[in-house]
Every structure is written in structure tokens, then in C-alpha cells.
Amino acid sequence: MNTEEFISLSEEDTIALGAKFAERLNVGDAVALTGDLGSGKTEFIKGICDYFNVEDIVNSPTFTIINQYHGEKNKEEIHIYHLDLYRIKSPAELSEIGFSECLHSDEIIKLIEWAEKAGDFLCKWDYKVNLNLSDDDENLRQIIITTN
Amino acid sequence: MTILAIESSCDETSAAVIENSAVLSNIISSQYFHSKFGGVVPELASRAHLKAISRVVNESLDSCGKTMADIDALAVTSEPGLIGSLIVGSNFAKALSIRYNIPVVPVNHIEGHLFSGNLQEEVPFPFISLVVSGGHTALFYVTSFTSYEIMGLTKDDAAGEAFDKTAKLLGLPYPGGPEIDKLAKSGNPKAYNFPRSMMHSGDYNFSFSGLKTSVRYFIQKEFPDGVPEEKMPDICASVQAAIVDILVHKAITAALEKKVKSIVIAGGVSANSGLRTKMYDESAKHNIRSIAPMMSYCMDNAAMIGYIASMKLKESGTEPFFDLSFKVNSNALRAKKK
Numbered sequence: 001m002n003t004e005e006f007i008s009l010s011e012e013d014t015i016a017l018g019a020k021f022a023e024r025l026n027v028g029d030a031v032a033l034t035g036d037l038g039s040g041k042t043e044f045i046k047g048i049c050d051y052f053n054v055e056d057i058v059n060s061p062t063f064t065i066i067n068q069y070h071g072e073k074n075k076e077e078i079h080i081y082h083l084d085l086y087r088i089k090s091p092a093e094l095s096e097i098g099f100s101e102c103l104h105s106d107e108i109i110k111l112i113e114w115a116e117k118a119g120d121f122l123c124k125w126d127y128k129v130n131l132n133l134s135d136d137d138e139n140l141r142q143i144i145i146t147t148n
Numbered sequence: 149m150t151i152l153a154i155e156s157s158c159d160e161t162s163a164a165v166i167e168n169s170a171v172l173s174n175i176i177s178s179q180y181f182h183s184k185f186g187g188v189v190p191e192l193a194s195r196a197h198l199k200a201i202s203r204v205v206n207e208s209l210d211s212c213g214k215t216m217a218d219i220d221a222l223a224v225t226s227e228p229g230l231i232g233s234l235i236v237g238s239n240f241a242k243a244l245s246i247r248y249n250i251p252v253v254p255v256n257h258i259e260g261h262l263f264s265g266n267l268q269e270e271v272p273f274p275f276i277s278l279v280v281s282g283g284h285t286a287l288f289y290v291t292s293f294t295s296y297e298i299m300g301l302t303k304d305d306a307a308g309e310a311f312d313k314t315a316k317l318l319g320l321p322y323p324g325g326p327e328i329d330k331l332a333k334s335g336n337p338k339a340y341n342f343p344r345s346m347m348h349s350g351d352y353n354f355s356f357s358g359l360k361t362s363v364r365y366f367i368q369k370e371f372p373d374g375v376p377e378e379k380m381p382d383i384c385a386s387v388q389a390a391i392v393d394i395l396v397h398k399a400i401t402a403a404l405e406k407k408v409k410s411i412v413i414a415g416g417v418s419a420n421s422g423l424r425t426k427m428y429d430e431s432a433k434h435n436i437r438s439i440a441p442m443m444s445y446c447m448d449n450a451a452m453i454g455y456i457a458s459m460k461l462k463e464s465g466t467e468p469f470f471d472l473s474f475k476v477n478s479n480a481l482r483a484k485k486k
Contacts, residue, residue, distance in 0.1 A: 037313050038360035042304055060305045060357070062313075063158065063283030065230055096195055097232055138365045 001146055008141040014040040014131075017143060018047020021129070027078065028106040030124055032115030035131030040141055041113045044129060045082055048111060052078045061113075062086045065097055079108045085117040094121045149461065152219045152244070153454030154205065156237030157229025157257045158283065160447065161200040163208035165219075166454035169462075171267060172212035174444055174451035175204050194232030201240050208450070216248055223450075223457030226254035253457040260452035262288055262296065265412035265439040267455055272410065276403045278395060280423070281415030281448075282308035282323075287352045287398060289406050293459040299402050300352025307391055308417045310356035314363045314387050318375060328384045329420050335385030337422075340366065342390035352398050359390060388422045396426045403436050410437045418446045 008014040025031070025048070033041045042060050049058045052071030061067040067082040081102055088094060103110060103124055115122055126148050134140035155162040161177035177200040209215060224241035225234065238254075245252045261279045265271045277288045277296075285302035305313070308325055315324020320331075343362050345355040367375060375383065399411050411431055417423065424440045431438040445452060 036364075037317060038357070038364050042357065057301060057303060059302055060309060062309050063281075063306065064228065097230065133364070135368070138361060 001148060003147075004145045006143040006145070008040065008143055010139055011040065011043050014043040014141060014143070015047040015050065018044040019051040020047075021127075021145060022048040022051035025109055025127075027109060029126040030103060030110040031112065031127045031129060032118075032122060032125045033111065033113045033129045033131070034116050035129075036133055039131035039133050041129075041131055044131065044143070045111050045113070049080065049082075052080065052109075054080065058082065060084060066102070081105070081108050081110045083110065083112045085112065085114040088114070088117045091117070091119040091121045094118060149220050149458060150214065150218050151221050151223050151253075151454045151458050151461075152205070152208070152216075153223040153255075153450040153457060154201070154237045154241050155225045155257070155260070155448055155450040155453045156197045156201065156233050156240075157225045157227075158233060158448055160449070161197045161204050161237075162448060162450035163201075163205040164450035164454045165208050165212050165214055166223075166451065166458050169455060169458050171451045171455070172214070173208045174449055175208045175211065176444060176447065176449055177204050194230070194236050197233055197236040201236060205240070216244070219248065219250060221250055221457065221461065222252045223255050223454045224252055225257045225260065225453050227256055229257060253460060255453045255457050255460075257448075257453075258284060258286065259456050261414040262290060262412075263293065263456050263459070264414045264441045264445045264452040265410075267445045267451055268441055269439065271412055271439055274406065274408050275410040275412055276399055276406065276408055277412040277414060278399045278418075279415045280307045280395060280413065280417035282306060282312065282325075282417075284415060285354050285356070285395075287402055289402065289408075290412075292463070293456065294463050300354060300398060302354040302356060303346075304355050304357035305360070307354070307356060307395060308415075310359050310391055311388075311417065311420075313360050317360065317363050317367060318380070318383065318387075325417060325420060328388055329422060331381050331384035332388040332422055333381075333385075335381030335383070337385040337389035339382035340386040342366070342386055344390055344394050347394055347397060352402055354394060354398065356391065359387070363387060385422075388420070392420070392423045392426050395423060396430050399427065400430055400434060400436070403431075404434060408436070410439060413438065413440045414446065416447050419443055 006017055035041050046058045054069040054071040056069050061082055061084040069080040071078045128146040130144045132142040151166045153164045164174040165172040222241045222245055224237050241252050262277045274291045277290050279286045283306050285307045287300040288296045289299055290296040311325035311328055312323055315328050320327040345358045403411050418440050427438045
């Protein structure tokens with residue numbers, strides 16, 4: 001496992017870091033995002049989707065649990081699942097939303113917010129992105145990327 | 149024409165009977181189970197929809213004295229929503245369609261909300277419709293039952309999500325929207341100043357994700373040892389005002405630009421009393437009528453689905469809608485960035 005650390009000083013920084021990070025993503029990869037409310041998980045995912053030229057507005061799937069986007073890279077179509085497990089109360093609920101089927105879809109890039117709520121159900125991941133708020137600077141974020 | 153409508157796009161299972169555009173019954177599972185079993189309906193579970201759907205459909209027929217023999221068409225929410233939930237309602241409708249040889253009209257959930265003002269009173273076209281819920285925040289210019297234009301959408305969090313997540317930061321129980329509303333009633337909305345993002349962005353889009361960060365640091369700075377109970381009403385009133393001000397400002401600006409005389413507020417957040425009052429007061433200043441449907445039409449319900457199906461059948465004839473697919477995202481209603 002390899003760990004990198006980045007600092008974001010603004011929303012725009014976080015989006016740019018997401019776009020930069022997306023360069024390394026392959027079809028089928030699963031990215032587990034963790035971090036408190038307002039730490040910028042959705043912004044980071046916006047950056048990833050920008051990189052893949054997703055034209056849909058990328059917004060929080062907290063209520064819908066999953067958004068599907070279509071983008072492209074080198075003229076190849078890329079399918080992205082944007083999941084948000086914020087409302088999941090126990091990992092058992094994951095089986096009811098087809099989480100495991102989703103995680104094992106090899107044709108699709110999976111971006112999972114609140115991935116810690118999946119517990120042991122998150123049996124397969126390629127990258128973990130942890131966003132940390134700062135205690136005293138409202139705009140500062142520490143972003144730690146772990147490669148599996 | 150009598151329509152049996154089914155809605156199961158998110159957490160609520162609902163069935164309704166609509167006859168000539170009038171609502172004969174509108175059964176919603178959370179209320180149903182709450183009153184009959186005194187328990188809480190598990191969220192997120194398509195299994196819960198499965199358990200509920202037969203009973204809810206039967207109850208919708210029984211409560212208005214109808215049987216399947218009286219039903220001319222089915223209506224069902226086909227998009228957008230949770231895939232597992234959509235499948236339950238859609239397949240149930242398909243099965244009934246085959247069994248009774250009647251057509252199914254697929255209905256977009258947001259379209260259902262759009263016209264929900266009409267369920268209780270006639271709203272003359274054109275009008276502005278603000279759809280605000282846990283999953284959606286969108287502003288529409290509506291010219292008929294089959295034509296409308298998206299004027300703006302949220303770029304990040306939905307308004308209902310903003311309520312629930314700030315409530316969580318304040319330590320209030322889920323769902324936080326109604327909690328904030330309750331506490332806000334005795335608070336001063338001007339006590340604290342929270343940001344109103346994109347208030348003057350010159351378009352009709354919304355952004356609520358910055359509010360979370362702002363509330364978080366506000367609590368950390370002002371009340372590092374926890375928010376004292378006596379401060380909660382003022383904080384809740386101020387948070388609510390930040391959300392409501394943007395919604396009202398954009399809806400009224402849109403109404404003035406399009407020169408319409410009515411604004412409909414729909415979706416779960418339209419139950420918020422702060423939003424209702426402010427929209428009513430501000431609209432009145434411009435001689436615009438604001439219409440907020442009653443609670444059972446604000447939340448996810450099948451009556452709104454049946455109603456729009458009946459209007460579509462009226463406007464475009466009884467097309468056989470036997471082909472039915474379902475989608476998680478609604479492409480037709482998702483704005484493109486470019």
C-alpha cells in the first residue's frame with residue numbers, strides 16, 4: 001500500500017486534485033471516499049467526473065444513494081457510479097441496495113462516499129481517499145490517497 | 149377514466165385511485181404502517197416496498213370502494229429514484245397490466261411533484277414550480293401538462309439535504325428538516341448570518357453545500373463545548389432563513405422574469421413552515437399567488453403520479469404504454485453543464 005498526502009486550500013483546489021487523481025483510474029476501479037460532512041467528497045468527485053468529460057451535473061446522491069454518469073476518455077465511453085452511503089444505518093442494508101453487485105461491476109468506475117459505512121462489505125477497493133477538515137482554517141483540507 | 153397509480157421511487161410506498169382527475173384515495177405506506185403497526189418502516193429497503201405494495205394497493209382500492217374491474221389504466225413512477233425501489237413499483241404495475249389487460253403510463257417522479265399544486269386547486273398556466281425535497285431542488289417554468297422548461301437546479305446538495313445535514317451538525321435527530329422547522333418557530337432568523345450562496349449568481353441554480361461547512365465552523369468557534377439548548381432556536385431560525393431566502397428569491401425572480409401569476413412549491417421541503425410563510429409573503433408583494441399543496445401531496449405520493457397520467461392521457465389520447473423501463477437518473481430532467 002502506498003500513501004500520498006495533498007493539501008487543498010479551496011473548493012477549486014479539491015476539484016483540481018480530483019481531476020488530477022482521475023488520470024490514474026482504470027475502468028472497473030473502486031474509490032472509497034471518507035471524511036466528515038463538508039470535507040469536500042462530492043467536490044473531489046466533481047473533479048474526477050470533469051476529467052472524464054461527464055456532462056451531467058454531478059451532485060450529491062445522499063438521498064438517491066446512487067447516481068449514474070456517462071463520460072469518455074480517449075473516445076471510449078466511461079460509465080461511473082457515484083454512491084453515497086450516508087443514509088445507510090447498518091451494513092446489512094447494503095445487500096438490499098445491490099451494493100455488492102455494484103462493487104463487482106468490472107465495466108464501471110465506482111466512487112463511494114461515506115465508504116466507512118460499508119464496513120466489511122467493502123471487500124474490494126483500489127483507492128481510498130480520506131479528506132480531513134482543519135480545526136482552525138475553514139478552507140484548508142488535508143487529502144490522503146491510499147493505493148491498494 | 150379511472151387510474152390506479154403506484155409510486156415507489158424512494159422510501160415511501162404509495163398507491164392512489166384517480167377518477168377524472170379527482171383523487172379518490174391516496175395511501176402512503178409510512179403513514180399506513182405507522183398507524184396500523186406502530187412501527188417504523190425500514191428505509192432504503194426494496195424489501196419493504198415488496199412487503200407493503202399489495203396491502204397499499206388493496207387499501208387504495210378498498211378505501212374508495214373500487215375493484216380492479218373499475219380501473220382503465222395504471223400509472224407508475226418510472227424515473228428517477230432508487231433502482232431497487234423503482235423496480236418493485238414498475239414490475240407490480242406491469243404484472244397488473246398483463247393480468248387485467250390495461251395500459252401502464254410511466255410517469256417521471258419530478259413531473260408528479262411539478263403539478264402537485266393542481267391536486268387541490270386549479271393552477272392556471274403558465275406558472276413557476278419550485279420542487280424541493282431531500283433529493284431534488286429544481287425550478288421549472290411550466291406552460292402545459294406536457295411542456296415545461298428547467299430554469300435551475302442544485303449544483304451540489306438538495307435543499308432537504310442541507311436541512312438534514314446541518315441538523316446533524318447541530319446534534320438534532322433525523323430527519324432534521326422538521327426538527328429545524330420546529331425550533332426555528334421560536335427563534336430569531338437574524339440572530340446569526342449564514343451564507344446565501346449563489347443568491348446573486350444571475351442564474352437560477354442553487355448551491356447548498358457551503359452551508360454545512362459554515363455551520364460546522366460556526367459551532368466550533370462560538371460553542372466549542374456544544375451548543376446550549378437556549379441558543380438552538382436562534383441558530384435553527386438563522387439556518388432556515390439562509391436556505392429559505394435563496395429558494396424564495398430565485399422563485400420570485402423567475403416568476404417576474406416569466407411574468408407568471410402563480411408559484412407552486414412542491415416536494416417534501418414544501419412542508420417547511422418557514423418556506424411556506426416567506427414564499428406567501430414575498431409573492432403577495434408582487435401580486436403573485438403562491439400555492440403549497442397539503443402535506444400528503446407534498447411528500448412522495450401516488451396521487452400526483454395518477455394525476456399527471458390522467459392529464460397526459462387527456463392531452464395526447466389513450467396511447468398504449470405497454471413498454472416500460474426504469475432509470476435511476478432522469479436524463480430528461482438532468483441539466484447538462486455545457
